[in-house]
Amino acid sequence: MSGSKLETGMPPLSAAESARPWPSPSTNAREQDLQLPVFTDFIAPPLKLFETASRLADKPAYWVRGEHDWQASTWQDYATQVRQAARSLLALGVEHGDAVAILSFNRPEWSVTAYAAMSIGAIPVGIYWTSSTADIEYILNHCKAPVLVLEDEDRFACVQDCAERLNHLRHIVQIKGTPQHIDNRQAMTWQDFMVQGQGSKEADYERLINKRLAAIQPHDTGTLIYTSGTTGPSKAVMLSQGNLWWVANAMGDLFHVDENDRMISYLPLAHIAEQMATMHNQVYGGFAVYFAQSIEKLGDHLKEVKPTIFFGVPRVWEKMQVAIEAKLAQATGFKAQLAKWALQVGQRWNMQDLAGLQPSLWLTLQKNLANKLIYKKVQEALGFDQARLLVTAAAPISPESLRFFTGLNIHVREGYGQSEACGPSTLSLPGQTKIGAVGKALPGTEIRAAEDGELLIRGPHIFHGYMGQPAATAQTIVDDWLLTGDLGHVDEDGYVYITGRKKDLIITSGGKNISPANIEASLMDSHLIEYAVVCGDGRNYLTALLTLETQGLVDFAKAHGLPVTPDLHKHPAVQAALQKAIDHTNELQARVAQVRKFAILTEPFSIEGGELTPTLKVKRKVVLERQQALINALYAN
Incomplete structure (x- = not known):
């Protein structure tokens, strides 16, 4: 055993x-x-x-x-x-x-x-x-x-x-x-x-x-x-x-x-x-x-x-986004134009509001109209029409997803934390939210970045240690500071940004350090991609392993008049759409952090299969070990 x-x-x-x-x-x-x-x-x-x-x-x-x-x-x-x-x-x-x-x-x-x-x-x-x-x-x-x-x-x-x-x-x-x-x-x-x-x-x-x-x-x-x-x-x-x-x-x-x-x-x-x-x-x-x-x-x-408070891990929000966008994609003519206009108005108004600016009277009037025509209906359909606090945490979420929800006048506030800090370490609060940041440190606590970029946290929420593992405790708590294992920085206004896990850091054959987390989150913004695992440790370029979103794939097939078959992922139209998603992500990255090749995994990740944690985070080590042959093939030529 x-x-x-x-x-x-x-x-x-x-x-x-x-x-x-x-x-x-x-x-x-x-x-x-x-x-x-x-x-x-x-x-x-x-x-x-x-x-x-x-x-x-x-x-x-x-x-x-x-x-x-x-x-x-x-x-x-x-x-x-x-x-x-x-x-x-x-x-x-x-x-x-x-x-x-x-x-x-x-x-x-x-x-x-x-x-x-x-x-x-x-x-x-x-x-x-x-x-x-x-x-x-x-x-x-x-x-x-x-x-x-x-x-x-x-x-x-x-x-x-x-x-x-x-x-x-x-x-x-x-x-x-x-x-x-x-x-x-x-x-x-x-x-x-x-x-x-x-x-x-x-x-x-x-x-x-x-x-x-x-x-x-x-x-x-x-x-x-x-x-x-x-x-x-x-x-x-x-x-x-x-x-x-x-x-x-x-x-x-x-x-x-x-x-x-x-x-x-x-x-x-x-x-x-x-x-x-x-x-x-x-x-x-x-x-x-x-x-x-x-x-x-x-x-x-x-x-x-109709909860007033709701906490969702990124995959929950991403699945909601896929479902909403699939519904919006079915709209035609005037309804399609109305939905597009409402999304643009919502994003413009909320981006200004989050930045601490006063939206113009004209923009506010448009937002109020969009609220009656679109926002309230979407919020009621989701069950969020009475929600006053919506939170995402536990894994990286793409800023594009958060912007999408602001277009529907739904504010999903990003936080950050870990078990060792009894849950939350940062929160995005009303009037203190920057999309892309995970908020500010809880009042009464401190966060700073070490010289190597690792985030350190100190406060009354820090745990007492790992039971029966004093050596691991000593490596994690140093001079009352919790070594989080996460990489990031704190800006001049106190907002915390996470770039990835220290242990997940990819070091290319050229010696460049690349954090895969934000690249993966951006790839998963595609309706077709459920999970992405970026590879490239010790290699001269990056590749990605992808699992596909079942409903997203079915919707894509319907939109393009394709039969839904077990080999649908191999269809040139699907491959082209995935390449387009990768190209979009690459536009946001430095050249060394761009994905050059990808492979599709036909078996979805699951908790039972061992690829996901119970909070739906990918166990990178498990995936990389199981898919080593496929990864090697991506670098064979």
Whole structure:
């Protein structure tokens, strides 16, 4: 089985590692060596949950999609469920500092389990629901979780396949369906789990919960975030209770969220961005969370929920753009001219507004007319007609995509962050937005570029270290500065620009350093291209591997009267269109950074296939290794 672990980027634990006690949650390598921030007025996140539940008792905290409609649970319901789950964890013997693992798609039980664990001084550990058996085995053994809460029979089967090698797992809770028993481990349904803390010891458990809640300190570990491993094995990022509290407070102060806001939870809760939004930002703002049934149903959910806040990774926005442009392309005559005019007016008005200029009265009148004729209809069709905050982050997005949305009077604001900074490091705010930049540093934090262009970050949101990996921690946090591994610069106005990953840097045979990220983002602006991977390390020119957007290819075929066949990608018209997209990207690049050749990969990238992370970022190392023969062929002549 060690071979399968290596293939997924997850090395097996040695016997010594498996038995070794990691540093305690409140005494880790960083705390021993570095000065930690002071968290004034700190309120532990689970205590904040109970405080918000008391304030908003009968208002909806979360919604779940039923067969016919959305069904709400109140804040009082939410708090009661967390207390009940906390008692049950105590009844199962969970101690202070233990890990409680969660393997599930987004649903209320995920948040309930996580807050219950935090309430008793334990540590929630999210596992991506798309994880392989080898990944699950690695994480469960690394964090030593005695309890695992999982969603259904499919997730249970993954755990069953590695059960004999799970050294610390004692209890399995299955949310949907009835679990089977594995070896000598106790398996139970969610309903059975929730009554474990009832009975004669219930009052004792309640007193213990209150005692542990009162004992939570800001530098206690609040959650473990396992990195998705785009460049190597996953590491366990230790985020403190203070990190979570500080970022949630900062976001609430910046965006003034309250119980009148609503958002959809659909990205993996094992990822820090979604975990902050669905759990901690929600608790501090009091807004309602709608749990999506699946990513595939996001489009329907958007129109039903009409969120006021929405976070999307670049691929979500790019797919929306492709769909909108396909609709616009179907317009003819006057309607086509009207759409073109509206896009131009929207872009001109918003570019001036973003630059801090006052658009002319004539341009403003045109924009108001375009809003009635075009913008409102598009926004309603997307479900964004009541949105006041739309954000993109987690990967580069093409400036052309952001400009496209401004043409529809939709402001998608770019941010930047990482697990090690508890989510956001920069934000683009109203009145402080430059397309192409990822915003400015959060108030109370610092960002600067080192001599080699690597971005360094310092502030109260920086993590405490990688659990069980003091050497990796020491390489990542130097003199209180987080070495992000990202290349970029900060302009004279404080706006941060990202040019790529330091580890992804391509060094050509001529010694030129080229960051592929922005080249790839520009290529993916084409309706035909879903993903692009630029190659050229040690070579004398750049090439690109492309996967094609299925719907974009079908739309192209219809527009050009071509039959939709398995070999459509080979048609000269398709090849010419791809070359045109590459030529457009090359016009934006220095000669050394221009793509000279390309190849089409017929199999799409996927999370299950191992080419994508759960947040839809390409695992470059995996793709380059798998496609080495094809890459060599691109340089054969």
